[in-house]
Amino acid sequence: MERSVLWSIGCAAALAPASVAQSFNYVDFSSTSGLVLNGNAAASGSVLRVTPAASDQKGSVWYSQPIDVIAGFDTTFTFRITQLTGGGADGLAFVIQDDPRGTAALGDKGSSMGYGAEPTSPAGTALSNSLAIEIDTYFIASPWGDPDGNHLSIHTNGTGENNAYESLSIGLASPATNMSNGSVHTLRVRYNPGVLDIYLDNLSTPLLSANYSFVTGGSWTGGGSVGGLALIGNSAAHVGFTAGTGGATENHDVLSWTWAPIVPPAYCTSGTSGHGCAPAISGNANPSLAFANPCLITVSSVEGQRNGILFYGLTQFVQPWASGSTSYLCIKPPTQRAGSQNSGGTVGLCDGTLSLDWNTFQQSNPTALGNPWSVGREAFCQGWYRDPPAPKTTNLSDALWLTYLP
Secondary structure, three states, X not given: OOOOOOOOOOOHHHOOOOOOEOOEEEOOOOOOOOEEEEEOOEEEOXXXXXXXXXXXXXXXXXXXXXEEOOOOEEEEEEEEEEEEEOOOOOEEEEEEEOOOOHHHOOOOOHHHOOOOOOOOOOOOOOOEOEEEEEEEOOOOOOXXXXXXXXXXXXXXXXXXXXXXXXXXXXXXXXXXXXXXXXOOEEEEEEEEOEEEEEEEOOOOOOOEEEEEEOOOEEEOOOOOEEOOOOOEOOOEEEEEEEEEOOOOEEEEEEEEEEEEEOOOOEEOOOOOXXXXXXXXXXXXXXXEOOOOOOOEEEEEEEOOXXXXXXXXXXXXXXXXXXXXXOOEEEEOOOEEEOOXXXXXXXXXXXXXXXXXXXXXXXXXXXXXXXXXXXXXXXEEEEEEEEOOOOHHHEEEEEEEEEEOEO
């Protein structure tokens, strides 16, 4: 199991504070470190079994740290539903929530799928202040209003108590694929502020899209508007899975899970050049395994007319660049260098730029460090440039944390 999160070490000046996590990758669940399991949820070998195929089960699993969701994210998980009895029931949900119970949040069993509540349950049972994406495998017409026993549905009641009633759905689709056929399926959830896209198995074309914002909310499919969520620090939420069984049962297993922001975050601290320039690195998007989007990395505010490069590695690292230097090496060797370039701009001013087209570099260098890439793999990129007055006659930018998406 590989798990990475935004971290801090002794070089406090070099790293920005990490109040929320930015990225993680569970290639499997042979370890559940970093997760909180509630109810009947448990690890089963290398699989995360949110509920087993037994009667009247309910479970929830949450990432232990709040995750930033407001600026956009891309998360992918694989799941498998097996050992159906009574036709199988009830389903698995991917949930984003800031319920008062935090990582202890757990709703009812059965058709409530671990996030909602049965009609006779007391107030406070269902998860409030939440959004749930149901993988619903059981049909009940009343009171839930299900369209069938094999559908995806996005449920929210704003800051109120959420539930499995289809009247709370802001988007619904019934795939041709049987999601409880025992095969491994892949669900991708991509939130670009204002639009929520859900992909099933085909990771390039969404099966379901809904106009939704965590700030302003959206509209229920049956009519009426619903507000957004009250996020932790106005930006973060708890993320994870819930599931439930009733009289009919099935295993609800999650096999892998990766999370990344849409825009890659910077970390570490830039050095200050002889002319007082503090270069800043940024990226327009995380790289895509299918080259589905441009991935352009830019280091701005470099001293003008300086020679430099961008380089990357596979592990974060913070070490002073040289005695007396304000720069830090933020990437652990081995590293891969891109081609040398000139920053342009004006001598003595901070108007130079270094840049890297990540996709072009990877396509042109198929044996470069990190290849072959896979979903969830990470790379860390930094800028280097000549600065004659500085120690070692060079300086470094801050660094960029990239995570591969589908």
